[in-house]
Amino acid sequence: MFGAPRRRLGERAIAVGLAAAAAASVLVTIGIIVSLTGETLAFFADRAVKVGQFLTGPEWSPLFSDPQFGIRPLVQGTLIITLIAMVVAVPLGIGTAAYLSEYASPRVRKAVKPTLELLAGVPTVVFGYFALTFFTPKILNDILGLDVAVFNGLAGGIIVGVMIIPTVASVAEDAMAAVPQGLREGAYGMGASRRQVSVRVVIPAALSGIVAAVVLGASRAVGETMIVLIAAGQVPTTSLNPLKPMETMTAFIGATGKGDVPTGSTGYKAIFAVGFTLFVITLVINLISIRFVRKYRQVYE
């Protein structure tokens, strides 16, 4: 039934094959780092580009005849959009998590969670369409009476925030659900109300997981491309006004990569230099988030 004795060799071969597949995932990361680093170095090898100018220069116009390579407008655009998104997603995501974990009946939870997953499953290009054709003209302009441009950072930021609600809510809810029931019962035993248990026991006990949820959400917001490319515009600026168009790092990469960029051209190298910056920023954010997740798992498991 279990085959010939030669199987030991086959067993080893299978183990090696599976390990090779697992190692391939590491190759992906190495591939990303090598390709980004190589072209980024080539970008700086160009006499026109200096590292100092890249990091601090206030103007980004790599494709103009008199090119300027200061990445500050793109980083600033990314930060503003992310900030707006977090102002939206943090209260909504954590509120949703607290409701689902502490208040909702099993029936309500069973209905709300899959619906939130639907929200998470909407492609970002659809959110971009919604931000541009409905949210900016109808909500921001008509209903709120804001004097917004067709492309503006505010609409992009708010819709990015909506997009990451499910991410924040689901990680935060996991953390709250992992708080041992004994802690809640202890508080109830001392006469606490459900609100007091939520705010003073569950949320503090789940704090590292909630922080992880927020950090993960921020990482998604920083890396989001389609919503900002469609709705926030493609104008690199150092203006802080979110009612005007702005450009993020991701939107620049998308807008420049849209055409057939020749290998080795300045535009091609600029994509990699901006991509490198984006990758480093999200890598740092992700590692922080992974650390926090590990912390809350250790405490209660």
Add this chain to the structure above:
Amino acid sequence: MTTTSVDERPVPAEDVIGRPSAGGHLKDRAFKAGLIGLTSVGLIVLAVLLVTTFLDGAPSLSLEFLTSFPSAFPEKAGIESAITGTLWLMVIVGAVIIPLGVATALYLEEYADVNRWWNRVIEVNIQNLAAVPSIVYGILGLAYFVRGPLSLGRTVLAGGLTLSLVVLPVVIITTREAIRAVPPSIKEGALALGATRWQAIWRQILPASVPGIATGVILSVSRAIGETAPLILVGAATFVAFNPTGLDSPFTALPLQIFSWTSQPDEDFKALAAAAIIVLLVILAVLNGLAIWLRNRYQRKW
């Protein structure tokens, strides 16, 4: 916790055990109402998005729209090449992520010794890859698949490989969960009867976890076909008036067509974008429904 409720009115005795009262205290009620309000915002936005997009796009939906190629004239334009492109991408992504994802998940769950540093590196690496922005994968695809080592050009194969890498971490994570859901006693029973490690995996663990794995794969494929940003970089064109004929064929895809039409200032094209969104959302809904059905129908409770 030691200071809990000292400053509040005592809760009636019957409420101390079991559920404390939701009514009675105004603050408690307001808090609950606030949480419900926060929870409903996301759901309301989703509803508004679906309704407005449907209203924008429904008038343009027709059989002709589904069977025409892109055109400079909105009344003649359609999404046949985008639909076929998306189908090609689905097949390629499935063919890449099923073997690679399942093998990696099996290694991590059944073979890897977590005390070895390289296995921890693989774990953290996958967690990090899951959070790398999809456009960065697009850059990787541009550098390695379209140009560079593989030099596939702007083909449907290059696009499919790039999307496979985007969703690979998701497949690995969901497959690991499916494998972990099979109780260890099943494997131990097989091993006790003299099965080798691989025989126990191949004849017991894998068959038992197939529904979970299939669910994860379908959800990953549905995420892949909604991705736009990586495809922009690997150079899928938006004006492709023919269906892909092979792996080396140029292509377009639904999300790209949507992006392209959304970027047109002309309102007629925006309506086409909305109609294409409806088609994309229907495809995604079918895939997700299939995944949920599989999960409910075949998932075993041990």
